Structures are given as C-alpha cells and as structure tokens.
Amino acid sequence: MSEGGALAAVAAGGAVGSLGRWGLASLASGAVWGTLLVNLSGAFAMGLLVTWLARRVPHPLARPFLAVGLLGGWTTYSGVALDAHGLVGDGLLGLLGYLVTTLGVGVGAALLGLVIGDRLWHSNAVADEIVAEGEL
Template identity: 30%
Template sequence: MNWLLVIAGAMVGAPLRYLTDRIVQARHDTVFPWGTFTVNVTGCFVLGLLTGAVVAGAASSQTQLLLGTGLCGALTTYSTFSYETLRLTEDGARFFAAANVAASVVTGLGAAYVGVTLAEVLWA
C-alpha cells in the first residue's frame, strides 16, 4: 500500500508544480526559467527538511513516501530543467543557460542543507 502514498503525494505535487511555474513565470519578463527554478529549489528545501525530520524520528517512513517521493518527486523536475537549459543555449542565451545550471545546483544544494539544518534545530 506504500505506492498509494506515493500516488497521493504526486497528485498534489504535479499540479502544484504546474501552477507554481505558471504563476512565477508570469511575474517575470525574462527568458530565465524562474518557475522551474522556484519549484526545484522549494522541493530541495522540503526534501531536506523531511529527511532531517525522519532521521530525528519526528516523521515516519510513510510520511517520507507521501511527501518526499510523491509530492517532491512530482513537484521538482530535472527533465524540464534540462530542456529549458538546452532551449536557452539553442536560442543564444548562453549566459542564462549557464546561470540556470549554476544557480540551480548551488541553490538547490543550499536549500537542502538549510532544510536538514532546520530539522536538526527543530527536532534534535
């Protein structure tokens, strides 16, 4: 029955990704993919926080399946990140493509670290 938890989380994560992407991107008049960047960094933070909570015993493995695998798995998107970076390169926006890669990796890792650290503060 664990797969039902993953499905339930994904049912929320996928539309949340789409709606967040559209709302964020509509507010920025640039070729930089702010919507995808936002959902990916947010997902990294939530997954870091959740992982820290599970390690501290404050969240169950079922919660990890629901929110980590299901919600965050559907919320974040490596394929769209890759496609948008390739599109930027093909359109001659190489600076934005490089900025997308660098900012996504650095900020995503930073967000996961902040999430884990916050979980340690809250539940250690």
C-alpha cells in the first residue's frame, strides 16, 4: 500500500465522519449531548470494527479509511473539551457527570462493541492483538 493511498483513505474517511458529526450536531442544536452521542457511538463502532477486521483479510485501505478517517472524524476529543468548558457555569455536578459519562460509558461502549463483534463474527484473539498493537 502506498503512503499516498493511505493518506487519501484517511482524508476521505475523515471528511465523511466530520460531515456526519456536523450534521448530528446541527440536529442536536449544539447541545453537549450531540458530542456525547457521537463519541459513544464511535467507541461502540470501533469495538465492532476491530472484531470485524480481525476475521477478514481486509483491503489494505480499510483500516485507514474506517478507523483513522471515518471514526476519527466522527468522534472528537476537542468537542468534549469545549462542551466541558461550556458546562463549567452549570455547576460541578453537571460537569463531572458529563465527563464521567463520556469516559466511563465510552469505554463501556467500546467493550460492548468488541463483545458483540466477537459474537457476530466469531472472532478470536486477533482482535485483542490489533488493539494491543495500536494498529487502529
């Protein structure tokens, strides 16, 4: 796989993911819950993707397009930081609730995606190796 091909796959996936996130944020009227929804759904989708890719010999551009580009563009840490800053004025309890939900439920969503993916695609240890090696 050429570096240019991988770069184009990441860019194309990132454009699609970012446009989807922008569309959802528009529907959510800028509420912080739009950011939470994209991050939780992205974590879940990443778990599914890892197990799906582990059972196949994917096209060499699948991981750059789907994991780095699409899901990287769909999810956003910078959005979490901005939303958290906006919640500071609403009190500590709301801010902490949002951050704990984002981080805690986000990790849970990724694990749920891995478990469901394992069951759907009868995965094996390869998915765990992909995660451990940081290939996504």
